[in-house]
Amino acid sequence: MSQSEPYLKIGNLTKRFGDFTALSDVTLAVFEGEFVCFLGPSGCGKTTLLRAIAGLDIQTYGTVDQAGRDVSSLPPAERDFGIVFQSYALFPNLTIEKNIAYGLENLKQPASKIRDRVAELLQLVGMPEQGKKYPAQLSGGQQQRVALARAIAISPGLLLLDEPLSALDAKVRVKLRHEIKELQRKLGITTIMVTHDQEEALTMADRIVVINNGLIEQVGTPEQIYREPATRFVADFIGSMNFLPATKVSKNKVRIGQLEFSCSDAAGSAEITPDQPVHAAIRPEDILVGDASSNYIDATVDSIEFLGSFVRADLSSPQLDGLILLADFSANRVRSENLSAGSHIRISLPAESLLIYAE
Amino acid sequence: MKFTKFLAAAVMTGVMASPVFAATELTVYTAVEAEDLKKYAERFNEDHPDININWVRDSTGIVTAKLLAEKENPQADVIWGLAATSLLLMKSEDMLEPYAPAGLDGLDSKFRDKSEPPTWTGMDAWVAAICVNTVEAEANNLPMPASWQDLTNPVYKGHIAMPNPNSSGTGFLDVSSWLQIFGEDDGWAFMDGLHQNIHHYTHSGSKPCKQAASGEVAIGVSFAFRGAKSKADGAPLEIIIPSEGIGWDMEATAIVKGTDNMEAAKTLVDWSITDKANMMYNEGYAVIGKQALAKPVEHFPSNIPESMIDNDFEWAANNRKRILAEWQKRYDSKSEPKS
């Protein structure tokens, strides 16, 4: 991954539909060979951003630079990308081969060369025998593979994927995730994928761009996004999170209920002045049984929900003024501690996992 | 691209609609019976093969309406075979080219426009008549009418059809002749009585007689020519010439002002009053412009010429609008909800 000059630069991009602002002043850089996911709730503007990059919906203002070229006002046909849609948009009246060859035929290549390339691509997506079929004769997953093959057939510099997996059922989705990621790695093609599925983003992306209300909330690796959510929105949107009303005491101290806890000073909480009401946040799986850290309290298990490989417990403690904490414990732990509703346990909230967000 | 093709096609159809031959093309508007058109053109072409006639044929009302509608942008070169009252209307709109055709002197003085030179010349007269279906009359115990007044007899209630003067030239000549025969007040009184017996008014002047021929009504107020034709076809018809006298109108010829084919138009109008043309008219009509040449026509009552009233065409044309409005006010509301 070259970190020198970004492959795609989006500068101060704004898109309005009438009075509605879909994207507001978005600036972003994507590097060559990177797999970037735009993640956010529906209507957040992620698809609008993708379509602006493609030139399908031209931005109200702002710039798009691709491979050192200003493409801001170019129509899609003069840009350099391949695109796959949620609906696949395979041409129903053309065979798989013809679908894949559709873009190639425009390049005025000899028929034999096109044939070879189509065969190669079919091989690449693992469907070497299916070329003569029509899209309606294929399963959803197969159709998605064809759409992918068609998009990369003309070897574009940029691959855009618009919710490519959301129309598929769960198992196929997981399988295709790997295949797409694998293919992207093999080809080294810069890829942007729009998704509302955080699991998809976390497993596939090199970097995730979390978007909300037309604004970028955070850009970072999946690890960063999960571990160090920059904003309360990101913290809430990605995974589960306990939010506890609290008051900041000092740089690394926060008071929740009647107790003071040490906390992480990451996540920009430094700007928060003491005595300001805040939210302390901790992920359920970060709550540990026992007094492994100094931030421990005694709690009661109110109820237990069995979720297969782990158990989610509702915990309450008089020291926390009746606040409810969700905690995930492994099934083994539950067995070994013999936890059940009504159990009294000591739990700790490790300081490095306790995040602070302004109200 | 597709649209230019369409335009091209549109233009081409336009061109095709008026094919360009070496011969002169004359667009001739007419109300002459459809079955006679071919014959008229053929006879004319025997003498003038270089002039090609494009007929626009419709009923008198429609042809008149068309001509008036196209006043600003005339499509017709010549009118050959339209009611003289219609032509008088056009004369007053200054739509006709005054022209004295060769041989004008041989024509009965009734059969020409009074202006000098005349704007139109007559061909033949078509006269009002009553067509009675003898089978139907017998079946319904209807006496044979002998006069117009007889038609107001309540026994005929619902058995008579007549043409609407608003659309039919025959209808108008009926109404205008009744007003002349009976006088204005008595004329309308007569029509009030007649109206009580009318089953329906038709759009065309020949329809009442055809309906009488097929028994749809027992009595059709129509014109003699039509009755004779239907009788020849085998219809059980009696053609009655009412005793008060009969209205009539001329079929006449005129040149439309502004024609691009003046020479050919004059040739046609010249021919239209020749002896040959008159004898041709005589094949269907008993009364023609050169009455001296006339021979009796089969199925035509013989007393027609003496029964024809002294029709004042100028009066009819000048009062046309008023008469039609009055008629419409009185009778065109047969549709009025019956209470």
Next chain:
Amino acid sequence: MLVFMGVIACYLVVALALPLYAILSKSFKNNDGEFVGLANYLEYFNTPSLTYSIQNSLTISIITTLISVTIAFTLAYGLSRSCMRLKGLFKIIALVPILVPSLLPGIALVYLFGRQGLIKELLFGHDIYGPIGIVISEVFFTLPHALIIIMTALSIADARLYEAAQSLNAGKVKTFFTVTLPGARYGLISAGFVVFTLTITDFGAPKVIGGDFNVLATDIYKQVIGQQNFEMGAVVSLILLLPAGVAFTVDRIMQRKQVALLSARAVAYEPKPSTSFDWIMFSWATIVSIFILTILGTCQYAALIKFYPYDLTLSLKNYQFDLMDGGGWESFYNSLELACWTAVIGTVLVFLGAYMVEKGKGFHLGRSLFQFLAMLPMAVPGLVLGLAYIFFFNSPNNPLNFLYHTMAILVISTVTHFYTVAHLTAVTALKQMDPEFESVASSLKTPFYRTFTRITVPVCLPAILDISIYLFVNAMTTVSAVVFLYGPHTSLASVAVLNMDDAGDIAPAAAMGMMIFYTNASVRILHGLLSRGVLRKTQSWRSR
């Protein structure tokens, strides 16, 4: 692309908007072209014989609507909810009236119920000329239109609602009133308005069988053709435009609601056999079919009789059209030509137009304006359009004046007159296509016209064929707009039917009417075979 849209928009402006403006302004002018404000309207409303027609038109249309929708609904109910036999045959017969001019049923009624009618006793002394005849003719004429709409409404019934009703122990009658009827209500209302509009704007039936029962449509004809009173014709036209416009607007709103109903995820309803119910429905469908076939059969019989009722020998005399009014056989060939041109040019124009509206980007105002223009023809009665064309195209100042009296103006008026339904068919087909085809194609650097010819057209081929046959059939049967526009060399078969009937040559009129029917039926069958062939070739992708 914008240029294409502009061109087609221009077409609609020239062929629709400007003529309509011409007729509107004419209604405010006197014979000499001077502006007289509302004087013509005042004269109209002070002429009782004219204003009675409003009442007559409304009465006829409302009665026809009630009868036609009732018959259509019961028939559609039988076709979709019973297990009676011969459903396919009944459906074909019920749709036949679409293939004939609206003049034809009137002609048949003269032979059936006229003075010399074959079964005139059935009328118990009532007169067929007048409202009774008009209503029967209009029911015949409008039935297929109502049937199609109501069949669609009934076919979207959700079986689960019936199961729910059954599980709640609702009886058949209760189920009908609580499930069936509400489910079909938008279809019923929509069908009602379509029938109403068709009837109030139809000119053929009242012309042939109306006798002296005046309606708005025949008034326009009488004012213009009979009295040369173009200004009054314009006034009546605009008055006729009013109820047609209202009906059209309500119908559009209903259609939109119906679509919303459609999108619900429903389970198809499968009728279960029930001997008595199936027999009742079978008998009813038989009666309706006999009614339709009798009308057609009578016309054919009349056409072959030498001189009804006095000489019943068979003869082809009535086919000697050249000896009668109406333009002879030439008018039949002209109609064929018109139908072909209309089908070809109309389909191209309509489909391209719909494509621009659906797939075009930006230029929102222009596109909604185009959409409005495309919907407008449905609300404009043919007679009004035809009259508007006289005013607009025959004005000497109009550079398009050369079109007057040509085949081209007939094609233009017919395409315009039937634009809306064709446009909606095209739009529906285009909407069913994945909206991202164009995006994908442009990402593959394919120019839009290539995608149009290789993807859009082949995928929409069934709809395109439907549009062309729709335009062809209507061009063969239409009278209303073209009756004002045909010229010396462009008389038409449908107008010939009218003119021959007008002249009292009713048997030849029936003969010509049946020629139109046979032509349309053959083309329809040919279209069926052809599209089956084409579909097999190009649409194999549809089957899995």
